[in-house]
Amino acid sequence: MLKRILLLACGLLVFLGSALVISEAFLNMGILSPYIEITFARWDVAVLFTILAILGLFAMVLAFASQKEPSSLLIASDYGEVRVSLQTIDSLVHQGAKKIKGIKDLKTRIIVRDGSLYIYVKAVLYGDRNIPELTEQMQQTISEHVYSISGINVDEVKVLVENVATDIKTKVS
Template sequence: MIKVVDKLLLFLYSIVIGCLSVLLVSIGFNWLSRGLVHDWIDELYRLDSLKITLIVAGVILFILSLRFFIVSLHRGSATAPSIDQRTDFGDIRISLETIENLALKAASRQRGVKDLRARIRATDAGLDIVIRAVVDGESSIPVLTEEIQRSVKEHVEDIAGIPVTNVAVYVANIIQTGTFKSRVE
């Protein structure tokens, strides 16, 4: 939630800074007449409500600047998403990228699979794995996808020791075989 708020604040902050930079460039290139700028400044010093508004806006921009400065220095726990397990000997952390590679390795062992991608989502019950595949179209797609599901589930559970609740296989396309008829003239 904090990251979403920070992104929203950074968006608003960048818009305000962008507007101020356009104003400064306009003054620098004399796109705004000197009289117009003097009128704005005179109006600023004359109206107390405008002074208060500018003071509040300046304080808010300064606080936002400090916030973004502190966030930029804070290294935090920006680690890769992982699955944490506790054993008798200590803690184990397995990254989701590792699980993804295990799933891809198991799926690539199947004949007829050409291009694979995996997406892993950790839930309380176990892992949800989505495999996107391009197949050669030479073998039965239902049989091939069942084999992929079975092998991925078994391989990930055996190697990582984490239960797999679902393996979904999405067949994105089939590869056109390169059979060309030779033409004799």
């Protein structure tokens, strides 16, 4: 996020600075004349700073361009490639969580970044269980279940305990 903000700021500064110099060269507004003297022919300045203005606009567009997150993971085998969708990984996470007693509700977010798999879990737990032990068990069970079924190594499982419930019905879907 910080990179996007810096790219936007730099692009904006380059664009506005270039527009100011171009307008000074053609309109002689007198804004820059006390500080610098434009000694080039007007078309030279216009071409140079038009290129800079285009680069500034390009940087601003890059700052707003969304990077599409992958929707699947690639697994290479001896016979070719297999793609496993993030929806499949999500289902595997829920299957692994069903093995653990003490979870009332579970929401997941799966992220693939630089070929690494990160799983973020928001859980509602029952209040009669030790939270550190239960969350560690969740991390281990989910990671092992996803790996054993898909062959995909989970780099990190982060758990956020969203709430603690008191009723007895389990609901992990």
